[in-house]
Every structure is written in structure tokens, then in C-alpha cells.
Amino acid sequence: MPKPILRDTEIDLSPLLRQKVVILGYGNQGRPQAFNLRDSGVTLKIGARPESHKREQALADGFEVLSIPEALAWGDVIMMLLPDEVMADAYEKMIAPYLRAGQSIGFGHGLAIHAGWIHPNPEINVFLVAPKAQGRGVRNKYVAGSGVPGLYAVHQDPSGNTEAIALAYAKALGCGRIGIMPTTFAEETTCDLFSEQAVLCGGLTSLIKTAFETLVEGGFSPEVAYFECLYEVKLIADLLHERGINGTRKAISSTALFGDVSQGDQVIDGHVRENMRRVLDNIVSGRFSESMRREFAHGKPEIRRALMRDEQHLIERTHRDLHARLKF
Ligand SMILES: NC(=O)c1ccc[n+]([C@@H]2O[C@H](COP(=O)([O-])OP(=O)(O)OC[C@H]3O[C@@H](n4cnc5c(N)ncnc54)[C@H](OP(=O)(O)O)[C@@H]3O)[C@@H](O)[C@H]2O)c1
Structure with a gap:
């Protein structure tokens, strides 16, 4: 059976509008995603480590930048847009100690979860939203009134609303203007x-x-x-x-x-x-x-x-x- 394709008209943005979003990693994906989320009306802040090279850029772009512990205390949805190879170490040392039950963590690619580099506590919601483009394309298409296709998946859902949040996140990126398809962490990671x-x-x-x-x-x-x-x-x-x-x-x-x-x-x-x-x-x-x-x-x-x-x-x-x- 062909995979369903979801578009903007079928997706409710409000589950994400009720959440505070933190972007960790202001790079290829983090910066364009932050711009698209802001333009879609999402409340967000950037989390940066003390030695961050990107802090000044995020401030200049008009975002509030918090330390990672402050950001994790503030946010409900934590988007992990760090390089894949640093995810495990960053998660263990800088993120896991500050997470609380009911928060959600999102990924732009499933590798860290699928490979077992990160094992989130079962009380944390875990989802994937993978726009099928480099960050520049995600932003440029959004600004042009279009978008790029997106994949989403849910790894664990203790709160019961993780799919709604993931879909709303993909919509806020502009993916619903083209089409969003469900996948699994295993499928996205392996095929990618x-x-x-x-x-x-x-x-x-x-x-x-x-x-x-x-x-x-x-x-x-x-x-x-x-x-x-x-x-x-x-x-x-x-x-x-x-x-x-x-x-x-x-x-x-x-x-x-x-x-x-x-x-x-x-x-x-x-x-x-x-x-x-x-x-x-x-x-x-x-x-x-x-x-x-x-x-x-x-x-x-x-x-x-x-x-x-x-x-x-x-x-x-x-x-x-x-x-x-x-x-x-
Ligand atoms: N690149 C793409 O086109 C693409 C497409 C789809 C999905 N993805 C996925 O999106 C995710 C992010 O990829 P990306 O290419 O956007 O990453 P990236 O540009 O390499 O990420 C750079 C950001 O990560 C931060 N960072 C680097 N090392 C860190 C560490 N040890 N601890 C904390 N922060 C650190 C940097 O902050 P500092 O200023 O602190 O150094 C910087 O803000 C990955 O999972 C990737 O697979 C990427």
C-alpha cells in the first residue's frame, strides 16, 4: 500500500504553538529551521554551549540565546540539530541530566537513536522530522511560499501527543506545502x-x-x-x-x-x-x-x-x- 501523504490542510499547527521549542545546534539545519519556525508563529529560543561559535549569529538574527541548562529548563520540545557524531556525548553530558518527564526531543536524522547512541528515558517523547533538503533549501523554498518534502516518525510517545507535535513541526518548516510522509527511525536512517x-x-x-x-x-x-x-x-x-x-x-x-x-x-x-x-x-x-x-x-x-x-x-x-x- 502506498504511504499516505499529509498536507497543510490536514495538519493542526496548534499542538506546537502550545509548546516552547528549543533549537540545539544553529548550523546547516538549525538556523534555517529556526527562521521557518519563527515565521510560522512558533515560540522558540536557541540553546548554545558556552564556547559556541554560533551564538553571535543567532543573536544577530534576533533570537534569544540561552545556555543549554537554561534552554532545557525553559523548553518543552528540544530539537537536536547537532552534528550526528557529537550527539551521544552532548546528550549524555549536556542534555540528559536536565530533561524532565513529558518533554519531547526531536531529531533531523534518525542515526543517533537507531544506532543506539542515545537511549532517552522512557518518560521523554522522541520524534523525527527529516526535511528532504539541505538547510538552505528548507529556508529558500519556505520564503518562496513553497517547501520541501518531509518525513516524520515517532520513537516513543509517553505523552500521547508526539505524532501531533512532529506533524506540526514539519508543517511549521513548510513541508506540508509539498507533502509529509510517515516513516520509522530505522527506515529513515537506513535509506538515508x-x-x-x-x-x-x-x-x-x-x-x-x-x-x-x-x-x-x-x-x-x-x-x-x-x-x-x-x-x-x-x-x-x-x-x-x-x-x-x-x-x-x-x-x-x-x-x-x-x-x-x-x-x-x-x-x-x-x-x-x-x-x-x-x-x-x-x-x-x-x-x-x-x-x-x-x-x-x-x-x-x-x-x-x-x-x-x-x-x-x-x-x-x-x-x-x-x-x-x-x-x-
Ligand atoms: N546538513 C543537512 O543538509 C541535513 C539534512 C537533513 C538532516 N540533517 C541532520 O540535521 C542534524 C544537524 O546537522 P547539521 O548539518 O545541521 O549540523 P551542523 O551544521 O554541523 O551543526 C552545527 C551546530 O552544532 C553545534 N555543535 C557542534 N558540536 C557540538 C557539540 N559537541 N556540542 C554542542 N553543540 C555542538 C554547533 O554549535 P557551536 O557554535 O557551539 O559550535 C553548531 O551550532 C544532523 O542530525 C543531520 O544528520 C542534516
């Missing part, structure tokens, strides 16, 4: 991590680099290889976003279409599918989240090595060179 690894981030960057290297090894210039393998990805991504796969195929040349249908499955073959299954298995088994915790606990050695290595990759040097010399 998998798509980042197999498609959006890991898969795409590796596909681009490998294709670029193949052309350059074949004797072609880095500049033309760059245009064909990286630059034009945006054009196709926009078409895919708007029209889906066959709609995109109708918009490309007949040569490109024949190349697509005759060669695509040769490149992304059964071997790649096996690799993807392994990636999914690592996520489902918890091996990925364990290795992520180790990586961040040890100062991100694998991330730093990869960033340093790719900074000098020919495709990055070509990108910098063309951006300096062309009028993009």
Missing part, C-alpha cells in the same frame, strides 16, 4: 545512509572520478573529460529531479539515449549490485555506525586522508583551473 553511500555522495563521486580517469588514461584532455564527467552532472540531475528516468530519456539526444540503454547496465553491473548489497548489509548490521564512531573518536583519520589525497587529484586541479579561467 545507503543513498549517501551508494548514490548521492560516495557512489556519485567515485563514478565521476573513475570515468574522468578512464578518459584521461585514454589520452583525452582533463578539461574536456571534466566537462563531460562532472560539469554536466548538474544538468542531468536537474532533469532527473524534475522528470524521472524515462522523462529525462525523452529530453536527451537519440545518441545519448542509445548509449544509456545499451551501456548503463554494463557499467553498473551485477558486481556493483553485490557491492551495494554489502554496503546495505554494513548499515543494517550496525557495522557502519560502529566504524563511524571509531573514525570520529580517533580524529577522523580516514576522512582527512581522503580529503588530502583528492585535493591533489587531477579532476580537482582541473576544476580549480577552469573555475579560475572561465566565467561560470
